[in-house]
Amino acid sequence: MTDAIAANDSVESIDVDVETVSAPAAPTLFRDLPLPNEILRAVDDLGFSQCTPIQGRVLRFTLAGHDAIGRAQTGTGKTAAFLLTVIADFLKNPPSPERCLGEPRALVLAPTRELALQIARDAEDLGKYANLSVVTLVGGMDYEKQRRQLDRAPVDIVVATPGRLIDFANKQELFLDQVELLVIDEADRMLDMGFIPDVKRIVRLTPPKSHRQTLMFSATFTRDVLNLASQWTFYPVTVEIEPESVATETVEQKVYIVTADEKVALLYNLITTQSLERVMVFANRRDQTRRLTDVLKAHDISCALLSGDVPQEKRVKTLENFREGKIKVLVATDVAGRGIHIDGVSHVVNFTLPEQPDDYVHRIGRTGRAGASGTSISFACEDDGHLIPELESAIGRKLECLYPPAELLAAVPKVHVVHGASGAKPAPRKPRPSGAGASRPGARRH
Missing domain, CATH: 3.40.50.300 (P-loop containing nucleotide triphosphate hydrolases)
Structure with a gap:
C-alpha cells in the first residue's frame, strides 16, 4: 500500500485483444468495492479510504476474476491493486484441507530483490487479518532459510525474483501446478534485465492461462510487452496510467x-x-x-x-x-x-x-x-x-x-576521507593481456 498515491489517468486503445477499461465518473471508495471485511479493516489501519485511479478502475474487474494488464509506474497504487485481488480471492475461496508443502496458491514475480521484499511487506500489511502465509524467494539471501519457510507450513503467496524461483523449481522444492493467481510486475524491466526466458519457463510450470487469473503490469506498453501479454493472459482488461x-x-x-x-x-x-x-x-x-x-x-x-x-x-x-x-x-x-x-x-x-x-x-x-x-x-x-x-x-x-x-x-571543510568506508568493494579489474598474447591471431579483446 506504500505506493498508493493519486495519479491522473487516461485510456488509449491498444492493438491487442483486450477490453479497455474507461475511467469511473467519481473516485472509488474501498468500502464500495466487494472487499471482505478483513481487507477493509487492514486498509483502514493503513489510513486509506479512497482508491487511486488504477485501483478504482482495475479492481472492479479483477475482483470478479478477470485477467488484467496495466501500464503503471511505481507510485500509482498498482501493488495494492494486485494484492487486494489475491487476498480477496483467497478469503472468498478457502483452500482445500489437503494441501501440500511448497505449492503456493498465488505467485508474484518481480525483477529486483528490493521490489520483491517491498511487495511481501505490503502483502503482510494488507493481509494482517486474513491469516495468509507469505514467503519471499530472492537471490543474494540465505537459500536454506527460505527453504525452511516453505517447509514450515503450506504457503499461500510466494513473492519471488525469477532466478531464485527457478533454483527452487529445479530442486523440486517448489511446485507451481496449483497456482490460482499469477502476477508479473514490471514486465518491461524484466525484458531490460534479460529475465524473460526465465519468466517464460516459470509461466509454463503454472496451469494454463484459462485455468488461472493473470495480472500483468508494465511501465511501458512496448510491442514485446504486448506480445507477452497476449501469450500469458486470457481475455484481459487493460488500464493505463500516465507516468507524467x-x-x-x-x-x-x-x-x-x-x-x-x-x-x-x-x-x-x-x-x-x-x-x-x-x-x-x-x-x-x-x-x-x-x-x-x-x-x-x-x-x-x-x-x-x-x-x-x-x-x-x-x-x-x-x-x-x-x-x-x-x-x-x-x-x-x-x-x-x-x-x-x-x-x-x-x-x-x-x-x-x-x-x-x-x-x-x-x-x-x-x-x-x-x-x-x-x-x-x-x-x-x-x-x-x-x-x-x-x-x-x-x-x-x-x-x-x-x-x-x-x-x-562554499568550500567543504577539509577532512581525511577513508575510501572504502562505505562498505562496498570495487569490482576487481580484469588483468590486461600481455604483449604476445594480446596480439596473437584470434585473441579476444576486452
Whole structure:
C-alpha cells in the first residue's frame, strides 16, 4: 500500500485483444468495492479510504476474476491493486484441507530483490487479518532459510525474483501446478534485465492461462510487452496510467547549473545548511556512489550506500534503517534504487543526470509520495547538461534551471576521507593481456 498515491489517468486503445477499461465518473471508495471485511479493516489501519485511479478502475474487474494488464509506474497504487485481488480471492475461496508443502496458491514475480521484499511487506500489511502465509524467494539471501519457510507450513503467496524461483523449481522444492493467481510486475524491466526466458519457463510450470487469473503490469506498453501479454493472459482488461502525473504533480523540480568540480560542495551544503533529514542521492555509476558515500561519512553525515557492490543482507538492513530514520542520506544507483517505496523522502538529488529519461521519472518518484510534497534537485554540468531537453520531453514541461546561491558553493571543510568506508568493494579489474598474447591471431579483446 506504500505506493498508493493519486495519479491522473487516461485510456488509449491498444492493438491487442483486450477490453479497455474507461475511467469511473467519481473516485472509488474501498468500502464500495466487494472487499471482505478483513481487507477493509487492514486498509483502514493503513489510513486509506479512497482508491487511486488504477485501483478504482482495475479492481472492479479483477475482483470478479478477470485477467488484467496495466501500464503503471511505481507510485500509482498498482501493488495494492494486485494484492487486494489475491487476498480477496483467497478469503472468498478457502483452500482445500489437503494441501501440500511448497505449492503456493498465488505467485508474484518481480525483477529486483528490493521490489520483491517491498511487495511481501505490503502483502503482510494488507493481509494482517486474513491469516495468509507469505514467503519471499530472492537471490543474494540465505537459500536454506527460505527453504525452511516453505517447509514450515503450506504457503499461500510466494513473492519471488525469477532466478531464485527457478533454483527452487529445479530442486523440486517448489511446485507451481496449483497456482490460482499469477502476477508479473514490471514486465518491461524484466525484458531490460534479460529475465524473460526465465519468466517464460516459470509461466509454463503454472496451469494454463484459462485455468488461472493473470495480472500483468508494465511501465511501458512496448510491442514485446504486448506480445507477452497476449501469450500469458486470457481475455484481459487493460488500464493505463500516465507516468507524467507521478513525476510532476507533487514534486517541485529544479536544476542547478554547476561545474563538475562544484557538485560535491553543492551536495554537502544542501544537506547541512538546510538540515535535510530524508534524502536520496542518485548517481549513474557505482564508483561515483562509493566516493560520495565516503565523503559524506567523513564529514559526519549519516548516510549509507545502495548499489550492486553491497551484499544483499546489508542492503536490506540499509533500507530498514533509512525507512526508520536512522540514516539521513541514501546514495544509490538506478538499478539498486528500483522498487524502493519509502514514504517521507523529502528530497531527491540527481548528482548526475540520468542518461535515460525513464530513470529520471523513476528517481524523482521516490519523493512526493502518498500525497505529500517533495523536492527534486538535479546537478547539471558540462558533462551532462545536454540531457536536459530529453528529460523535459519525458515529463512534458520545462525544468527550472538556475545557478545555485553562493552559500551553497562554499568550500567543504577539509577532512581525511577513508575510501572504502562505505562498505562496498570495487569490482576487481580484469588483468590486461600481455604483449604476445594480446596480439596473437584470434585473441579476444576486452
